[in-house]
Amino acid sequence: MDKTIYYNVLYDYYGSLLTDKQKSYYEDYYFNDLSLSEIAENNNVSRNAVHNQLKIVIEKLEFYENNLKLYEKSKKIGTILKRLDEKTKKEIEELI
Numbered sequence: 001m002d003k004t005i006y007y008n009v010l011y012d013y014y015g016s017l018l019t020d021k022q023k024s025y026y027e028d029y030y031f032n033d034l035s036l037s038e039i040a041e042n043n044n045v046s047r048n049a050v051h052n053q054l055k056i057v058i059e060k061l062e063f064y065e066n067n068l069k070l071y072e073k074s075k076k077i078g079t080i081l082k083r084l085d086e087k088t089k090k091e092i093e094e095l096i
Helices: 003-017 020-031 036-043 047-068 070-082 086-095
Strands: none
Touching: 003 020, 003 047, 003 070, 020 036, 020 047, 036 047, 047 070, 070 086
16 A cells, blocks of 8 residues: 555544644645645744654554554454445444
């Protein structure tokens, strides 16, 4: 899986655990396709500060996944759901 897609999936799971500033930088960089310089200018910080924060965000997302494994468990649940009959599958999907 592409790293960007992987981090975006992790962000879906763990983004609420980040600070507002970290979320803003992440979303500007990965979702809004802004450059580090553009983000820095918009936030009146250095380009290096933005780079460091994005690096910290990625480390946090990986840390959360390594410890909580929500994405990994979700993939396993998806695999199991594929083997179930449609009625049971729908009932479980409604609960998830």
